[in-house]
Amino acid sequence: MNKQKVVIRLSINGHDKKSRSKAFKIAVSQPGVNSAAMKGGENNQLEVEGEQIDAAVLTKLLRKKLKKGAELLSVGPIDKKDDPKIELVPMMQWPSNNYYPYHVVPQYPFYEVTESYRGGCSIF
16 A cells, blocks of 8 residues: 655644643544654654555644644655664574483382271271
């Protein structure tokens, strides 16, 4: 599909946890959003990634719910350079031992034979 990145500048303090969490909740509740992160020098830019995101609706919701300014900075496709490359490492295989390194002594079951003593009384 068409993956895109939307960057919105919020008029909040980057360290205001309540406003940040509210902005995250609003962003990830929109259809098509895969991830959201706070970026920028002052931690006031909300970067949202996903497929077919309506940036205008998202910006309008942020303005309305946060009751602070929200400015749409950019909308564009996700750069392939930003994706971290996953390097495949071959799995190490240890040699298997198909023999026992020592002689195993078989264990025989132990049975105790006792004589049954029948006394004069059959109740006991």
